[in-house]
Amino acid sequence: MSASERIALVGAGAIGGQVARLLRERGTPVEIVAVGVSDATRTRSVPASAVVIDDPAALAATGATLVVEAAGRASVEPWGTAALEMGADFAVSSTSAFVDDALLARMLALADTHDARILIPPGALGGIDALSAAARMAMTQVTHIVTKPAAAWASTEAEALCDLHSLTAPFTFFQGSARDAADRFPKNANVAVISSLAAMGLDRTRIALVADPGAQHNTHKIVAEGDFGRMAVEIENHPLPDNPKSSAMTALNLVRLIENRVQRLVI
Numbered sequence: 001m002s003a004s005e006r007i008a009l010v011g012a013g014a015i016g017g018q019v020a021r022l023l024r025e026r027g028t029p030v031e032i033v034a035v036g037v038s039d040a041t042r043t044r045s046v047p048a049s050a051v052v053i054d055d056p057a058a059l060a061a062t063g064a065t066l067v068v069e070a071a072g073r074a075s076v077e078p079w080g081t082a083a084l085e086m087g088a089d090f091a092v093s094s095t096s097a098f099v100d101d102a103l104l105a106r107m108l109a110l111a112d113t114h115d116a117r118i119l120i121p122p123g124a125l126g127g128i129d130a131l132s133a134a135a136r137m138a139m140t141q142v143t144h145i146v147t148k149p150a151a152a153w154a155s156t157e158a159e160a161l162c163d164l165h166s167l168t169a170p171f172t173f174f175q176g177s178a179r180d181a182a183d184r185f186p187k188n189a190n191v192a193v194i195s196s197l198a199a200m201g202l203d204r205t206r207i208a209l210v211a212d213p214g215a216q217h218n219t220h221k222i223v224a225e226g227d228f229g230r231m232a233v234e235i236e237n238h239p240l241p242d243n244p245k246s247s248a249m250t251a252l253n254l255v256r257l258i259e260n261r262v263q264r265l266v267i
């Protein structure tokens, strides 16, 4: 193992809480030095080593070397800016923020100035390694189908597009670009930005969003074609107990990212 990493978690909800639990249970040699929240008075399950901060300006004093966001789209700009300005790497879960090209460009410029990196883990997805590698040669198409139990689409625009309670079969309520999907469904379709930034971009990657009344899992199917050949990857994720919208894999991929920074064998 290499030197320990000082981590600030932004958001300690279903994903952030699971990340902290797994790191503790697995004895990963990292220290969670801070937890960033939007409302310090409603915070629970914070690791003993962490200070709770509700102002991104307080990040600098924590000495964090890696800031891990799992809080929501609105948190990305303020916490990401503060992280990059202090030279810490910034790992993003709420990738829907990057439907705003100007925001991504501003944050990349900051990363450049402060010699830091923006890290986009695969989130709820599998196969992003192959998709990203494939895109080093010409790609002709990427299609990503997101299927979740009908209840996982509650309190989103899906409610206006179909009657989630009376569905008797899978219903595709959205087909369009990754940019539009992530912009309109920021709590459910951050993955659309991941599969699109990995290869064909936000406007040429086709997304379908499906509510399935019989589903138990959050399923992602990515089909891609290009000069490399063809790939079809399907992953059936258990939702996290604390938030049915979010897949457990999202937390697991963050733990993998963190452990890869402190282990000698990177995989």
Ligand SMILES: NC(=O)C1=CN([C@@H]2O[C@H](COP(=O)(O)OP(=O)(O)OC[C@H]3O[C@@H](n4cnc5c(N)ncnc54)[C@H](O)[C@@H]3O)[C@@H](O)[C@H]2O)C=CC1
Binding pocket: 010, 011, 012, 013, 014, 015, 016, 036, 037, 038, 039, 070, 071, 072, 073, 074, 075, 092, 093, 094, 095, 122, 123, 124, 125, 186, 187, 188, 190, 191, 242, 243, 245, 246, 247, 250
């Ligand atoms: N990349 C991916 O594949 C996925 C990304 N996500 C993203 O991760 C986010 C978090 O997911 P969950 O943990 O399931 O949600 P959650 O609702 O269980 O937890 C979010 C936590 O962040 C806190 N929070 C909200 N706004 C904040 C802010 N501005 N600053 C600091 N803390 C703030 C909340 O108080 C809450 O504790 C989602 O909103 C979504 O944007 C979720 C699932 C998959």
Ligand SMILES: O=C([O-])CC(=O)C(=O)O
Binding pocket: 123, 124, 186, 187, 188, 189, 190, 191, 192, 218, 219, 237, 245, 246, 247, 248, 250
């Ligand atoms: O967790 C998932 O399966 C995907 C998700 O919510 C997102 O991308 O926002």
